Amino acid sequence: MHITxxxxxxxxxxxxxxxxxxxxxxxxxxxxxSSTGGCALDGAYIVLSPIKDALNIVHAPINCxxxxxxxxxxxxxxxxxxxxxxFTTAINENDLxxxxxxxxxxxxxxxxxxxxxxxxxxxxxxxxxxxxxxxEGVSKELAAKxxxxxxxxxxxxxxxxxxxxxxxxxxxxxxxxxxxxxxEIDLLSDYNINLIGEYNIRGELFLIKxxxxxxxxxxxxxxxxxxxxxxxxYSHKAGLNVVVCSKALIYLARKMKEKYGLPxxxxxxxxxxxxxxAIMDIVNSIGDYELTCSAKKYIKIRTRNTEENIYEYKRFLxxxxxxxxxxxxxxxxxxxxxxxxGMKVIATGVKKSTEEDKLRIKEIDGNGNIIMxxxxxxxNLIKIAREEQVDIILAGGRNQYTAIKSLIPFLDVxxxxxxxxxxxxxxxxxxxxIYFEIKNPLFKLLKESNINL
Amino acid sequence: xxxxxxxxxxxPLQASSSLGAAMFFLGINNAVxxxxxxxxxxxxxxxxxxxxxxENIPIVTTALNEYGAILGGTDFLTSGIKNxxxxxxxxxxxxxxxxxxxxxxxxxxxxxxxxxxxQDLPFSKIIYAGTPDYKGSLEDGYMKAMLALLExxxxxxxxxxxxxxxxxxxxxxxxCPVSFTPQDFLELRxxxxxxxLKPVMIPDLGLSLDGHLDERGYLQxxxxxxxxxxxxxxxxxxxxxxxxLSLGNAVKSISELTGLATYYFPNVCGxxxxxxxxxxxxxxxxxxxxxxxxRQRRQLMDAYLDTHFYFLxxxxxxxxxxDLLDSFSMIYSEMxxxxxxxxxxxxxxxxxxxxxxxxxxxxxxxxxxxxVDLIVSNSNAGFYAKDFRIPLLRAGFPLIDEIxxxxxxxILYRGAVNLAVESANLLNKG
Numbered sequence: 034m035h036i037t038x039x040x041x042x043x044x045x046x047x048x049x050x051x052x053x054x055x056x057x058x059x060x061x062x063x064x065x066x067s068s069t070g071g072c073a074l075d076g077a078y079i080v081l082s083p084i085k086d087a088l089n090i091v092h093a094p095i096n097c098x099x100x101x102x103x104x105x106x107x108x109x110x111x112x113x114x115x116x117x118x119x120f121t122t123a124i125n126e127n128d129l130x131x132x133x134x135x136x137x138x139x140x141x142x143x144x145x146x147x148x149x150x151x152x153x154x155x156x157x158x159x160x161x162x163x164x165x166x167x168x169e170g171v172s173k174e175l176a177a178k179x180x181x182x183x184x185x186x187x188x189x190x191x192x193x194x195x196x197x198x199x200x201x202x203x204x205x206x207x208x209x210x211x212x213x214x215x216x217e218i219d220l221l222s223d224y225n226i227n228l229i230g231e232y233n234i235r236g237e238l239f240l241i242k243x244x245x246x247x248x249x250x251x252x253x254x255x256x257x258x259x260x261x262x263x264x265x266x267y268s269h270k271a272g273l274n275v276v277v278c279s280k281a282l283i284y285l286a287r288k289m290k291e292k293y294g295l296p297x298x299x300x301x302x303x304x305x306x307x308x309x310x311a312i313m314d315i316v317n318s319i320g321d322y323e324l325t326c327s328a329k330k331y332i333k334i335r336t337r338n339t340e341e342n343i344y345e346y347k348r349f350l351x352x353x354x355x356x357x358x359x360x361x362x363x364x365x366x367x368x369x370x371x372x373x374x375g376m377k378v379i380a381t382g383v384k385k386s387t388e389e390d391k392l393r394i395k396e397i398d399g400n401g402n403i404i405m406x407x408x409x410x411x412x413n414l415i416k417i418a419r420e421e422q423v424d425i426i427l428a429g430g431r432n433q434y435t436a437i438k439s440l441i442p443f444l445d446v447x448x449x450x451x452x453x454x455x456x457x458x459x460x461x462x463x464x465x466x467i468y469f470e471i472k473n474p475l476f477k478l479l480k481e482s483n484i485n486l
Numbered sequence: 487x488x489x490x491x492x493x494x495x496x497x498p499l500q501a502s503s504s505l506g507a508a509m510f511f512l513g514i515n516n517a518v519x520x521x522x523x524x525x526x527x528x529x530x531x532x533x534x535x536x537x538x539x540x541e542n543i544p545i546v547t548t549a550l551n552e553y554g555a556i557l558g559g560t561d562f563l564t565s566g567i568k569n570x571x572x573x574x575x576x577x578x579x580x581x582x583x584x585x586x587x588x589x590x591x592x593x594x595x596x597x598x599x600x601x602x603x604x605q606d607l608p609f610s611k612i613i614y615a616g617t618p619d620y621k622g623s624l625e626d627g628y629m630k631a632m633l634a635l636l637e638x639x640x641x642x643x644x645x646x647x648x649x650x651x652x653x654x655x656x657x658x659x660x661x662c663p664v665s666f667t668p669q670d671f672l673e674l675r676x677x678x679x680x681x682x683l684k685p686v687m688i689p690d691l692g693l694s695l696d697g698h699l700d701e702r703g704y705l706q707x708x709x710x711x712x713x714x715x716x717x718x719x720x721x722x723x724x725x726x727x728x729x730x731l732s733l734g735n736a737v738k739s740i741s742e743l744t745g746l747a748t749y750y751f752p753n754v755c756g757x758x759x760x761x762x763x764x765x766x767x768x769x770x771x772x773x774x775x776x777x778x779x780x781r782q783r784r785q786l787m788d789a790y791l792d793t794h795f796y797f798l799x800x801x802x803x804x805x806x807x808x809d810l811l812d813s814f815s816m817i818y819s820e821m822x823x824x825x826x827x828x829x830x831x832x833x834x835x836x837x838x839x840x841x842x843x844x845x846x847x848x849x850x851x852x853x854x855x856x857x858v859d860l861i862v863s864n865s866n867a868g869f870y871a872k873d874f875r876i877p878l879l880r881a882g883f884p885l886i887d888e889i890x891x892x893x894x895x896x897i898l899y900r901g902a903v904n905l906a907v908e909s910a911n912l913l914n915k916g
Contacts, residue, residue: 063525075530
């Protein structure tokens with residue numbers, strides 16, 4: 034039984050928070066009476082659900098899946114996939130009293146027969162974790178019977194937040210999927226990498242893959258945007274892991290390094306500077322002279338091309354002020370993207386950032402007077418935006434209404450975004466969207482009209 | 487070997503009772519919903535409700551962790567309430583529980599009572615609805631919250647005050663179902679107002695979530711809605727109107743708790759039921775039915791005639807919560823549409839006869855009806871509709887892939903026109 038999360042999850046040598054507050058379990062606290070992000074289930078589901086030929090079964094009362102499925106905007110190349118489906122055992126009162134292991138077993142067999150998936154993920158949640166159901170046993174039994182991986186994911190919400198869920202999902206992939214197959218020869222090129230923590234929101238993965246391919250780099254597996262179980266099974270055969278965006282999946286990269294000797298680097302594809310840097314970091318890690326030369330050439334062409342395309346936007350945006358409130362890698366990589374547009378970033382959220390992220394922010398921010406926002410309290414956000422007279426707030430959907438109700442232009446840069454913002458094309462989208470949002474006369478009109486008639 | 491036992495909800499139609507309670511509480515002015523459970527319980531609901539209403543949704547969590555889950559969540563709950571008050575200063579805190587907190591068997595009502603006594607919180611009303619996710623549906627949670635609120639305001643003292651006080655306002659209490667859109671609330675409020683009656687909508691998602699830009703800008707709590715003052719005076723109203731098939735079981739309690747005459751309508755949709763409502767309002771207020779609605783009635787009769795051709799020989803599949811299934815099938819039945827299948831989260835003998843088939847279940851049941859001409863369901867059915875190339879009329883909860891559903895309404899004469907016309911156009915395209 035896994036009532037509490039593994040201690041190992043909180044011991045992360047690759048994370049700078051590690052050991053700082055060990056007894057308090059850093060990265061894990063939430064205050065009662067606040068509106069925090071998702072739970073471990075949420076985090077695990079985000080990581081695993083984009084795998085297009087696997088089924089995700091949430092073993093829970095109707096609450097956990099029924100209230101919220103079918104909402105992510107990950108894209109896939111395949112029309113036939115199970116991403117749009119939500120499966121749950123919908124534990125009811127009878128199940129609670131008599132146990133629901135059998136219900137789960139029969140349910141999985143039913144969906145297996147109907148959908149013929151390549152793998153099944155079973156998410157344990159608060160209620161069955163409390164009543165002590167043997168999800169691991171059921172999974173083992175089903176895996177033997179159905180002859181596909183049936184993976185228990187111990188993501189009960191009370192054990193932690195979204196980040197922990199990411200780790201749990203990474204662990205599930207590492208333990209049950211990765212290393213189970215060898216890739217066909219023709220799938221491998223000279224330089225193979227995996228992208229970890231890229232979920233293909235609005236097709237961002239497609240843009241990253243395109244750029245990498247043109248620079249001479251082959252993406253062998255993506256964990257997990259637009260991926261298949263098979264490609265994750267042979268991901269250990271890549272030459273390099275690139276952790277994009279999700280700090281929490283460093284855990285997986287580190288585990289793969291320990292077991293398969295696969296080195297890893299972190300990179301971000303938000304903004305021109307970041308994209309160029311990420312490509313160069315990958316190339317430098319591979320350390321091949323020819324590749325380096327061709328990549329450099331490619332970067333030069335794309336950079337010039339993108340700069341031409343965003344010239345008009347940049348001219349308008351230069352000197353405009355932005356307030357950024359987002360998590361993790363984006364806290365610095367978007368700062369750099371906005372700097373690419375000549376904008377001044379007044380503040381950036383660092384609630385979910387590591388010490389390393391913060392250092393990077395300082396590096397990027399030449400003047401050193403950027404405000405590091407530890408508190409995402411909407412009232413605080415608006416206060417700073419008003420005091421500093423920012424031209425736009427860039428944040429997640431959670432803060433959309435905070436901003437627009439206060440009549441401050443806003444752009445969603447998290448999962449609800451309308452456009453892909455990664456790579457060179459993404460930079461153009463970002464520039465265009467910010468440009469039109471700030472230029473929009475609507476805000477002026479409403480400010481003038483916001484006096485009671 | 488095919489296994490005949492399904493034992494799995496595939497693309498569930500139902501949502502949990504805790505979400506229902508949360509939706510009820512959101513119809514109260516200056517309110518915050520406190521979800522007693524793990525952080526995800528609040529987060530999932532908040533995200534879906536935000537997308538559905540396209541408004542800021544004040545739901546917060548008690549953030550129960552494993553220690554709280556095992557050793558008891560009292561401290562989480564009480565510090566949650568304290569923190570809310572300090573940060574947001576609401577008039578009202580609605581507490582909904584979850585499967586997690588109810589499984590451990592804590593007496594949450596008792597904890598809250600103790601807390602209130604010790605803390606002496608004159609500033610906020612705190613109401614608790616026990617909503618374990620493994621029991622009941624969205625509608626049940628909503629009703630539970632409604633009754634919890636009534637019980638609290640029907641304390642003996644309030645009741646005595648009522649006995650002494652004179653009836654000053656000609657107000658009436660209107661209890662509305664969870665299926666109402668914000669615009670439904672506003673339409674009904676307006677209609678009642680035409681009879682010189684002051685409607686107290688319980689709850690009032692029309693005022694709180696209709697999507698208006700408040701002059702105060704961004705607010706941490708609900709911007710408007712049913713006021714606490716109005717709640718305190720519900721006993722002074724003239725009578726109660728209860729609407730919604732799912733609230734049928736609550737009618738007796740509502741009548742007893744308020745001590746008022748209560749009139750019940752399973753729905754106020756279509757020609758006949760709208761007639762019934764307007765006649766009742768006219769009779770009880772002593773005012774004639776306003777010209778505006780007489781006109782709308784004639785318009786509906788005409789719209790039925792104009793649109794019914796589009797429905798001839800066409801099959802419709804409906805997958806909706808029980809209130810909306812009742813409302814829509816009422817309208818469709820009046821115009822003679824062929825309802826091939828009705829899927830809902832609950833079985834109801836009262837409306838079964840309107841459908842060729844009626845069953846309780848998930849959206850995946852639509853897979854058996856690939857040949858219908860129109861699907862009426864929520865956003866989650868979008869994927870089936872696309873797959874089968876059948877037009878989808880989006881209604882119910884959640885509606886997250888289209889904007890503007892808060893402005894639509896399907897009640898009274900004009901609502902029936904809306905449904906008839908929208909359906910006809912989709913059938914024509916399909």
